[in-house]
Amino acid sequence: MADKVIMVGAGLSGAVIGRVLAEAGHAVTVVDTRAHVAGNCHTQRDPDTGVLVHVYGPHIFHTDDTQVWDYVNSFETFLPYRNRVKSTSQGQVFSLPINLHTINQFFGRTMRPDEARAFIAAQADQTITNPQTFEEQALAFVGRDLYEAFFKGYTEKQWGCSPTDLPASVLKRLPVRFNYDDNYFFHKYQGMPQNGYTPMVARILDHPGIDVHLETEFDPDTAKDWDHVFWSGPLDGYFNYKLGRLGYRTLDFEEFRAEGDWQGCAVMNYGDADVPYTRITEHKHFAPWEEHQGSVLYRESARACGEDDIPYYPIRMVAEKALLRDYVDLAASARNVTFVGRLGTYRYLDMDVTIREALDTGAAWLAARAAGHQPPVFSKDPL
Structure with missing residues (x-):
């Protein structure tokens, strides 16, 4: 008998878990408050320049997990990309990592x-x-x-x-290398989706057993209406922040445009404290196989995350870890819900790890259901 399952969030976690369950014959509904799928790795074409823009900041795919690499390539063609970061410091441009x-x-x-x-x-x-x-x-x-x-x-x-x-x-x-290798990552597989992450996630969600509703809120009080809820929103948000808010850093992006090649690389860090932003990203360099005369750039700055901001980086300092423990204890009493992903487990996760955990979570849920057991509350222990 098919269960009626809801994925709260149409990012990587919700899409991948939803696909696993739909392929097993379950009825999956996916909801997201945004007007697009793919969460923070959402990409879209700039209508004026044709540049593929990483709307919520750059996302570069890198992994040693062959199964995950094969999985993403089954939904989108990944082309070779090496992340070579530069840093402006003390009046000079240097190569990173050191x-x-x-x-x-x-x-x-x-x-x-x-x-x-x-x-x-x-x-x-x-x-x-x-x-x-x-x-x-x-x-x-x-x-x-x-x-x-x-x-x-x-x-x-x-x-x-x-x-x-x-x-x-x-x-x-952050590594230090005693050779001239300026490839930021060590991983075996590194690349970028040829047409962006959003088409990839849309294809993952393209299954007759999956029903997607965008610009749709989910009320945790209605969780009882579903056989199971997979929550990829903020852990504290599921409980209406009743114990207080977990701390995050958020990002502000100041977009500007230029003709030609403005900075000569995708990512330029700014190490000097008197420069207010942390880095500038030039988005057309994330797709080096394309050519565009115009350019779209972001000046990126970080600050404390407010109630109406998008949470990016969990702080996980002493106070946050204490509050996190309280929320984990509270979550232990929840029924028929699994907390997944970066926000649901309050951890910094690369995309490949997110997908690996989503695949494993879907398989674990199916195994628990087949055995008549209660699925785990967390896809991964946040503590």
């Missing part, structure tokens, strides 16, 4: 890899043996000069607090 070129340029040297490795080890603060904060991790990693040029100001703008208040784990995502 690599041998960055080190030699910054210090005015011509070091070989072994020389640079020894040089950076000497720059590092070797008295810090167990770094606890972002700043301590950076100082123990690359020393004060590189830290202040590339990490300190950028981090203060991105997170709205001193790097001394952030955990060391935040910096562990």
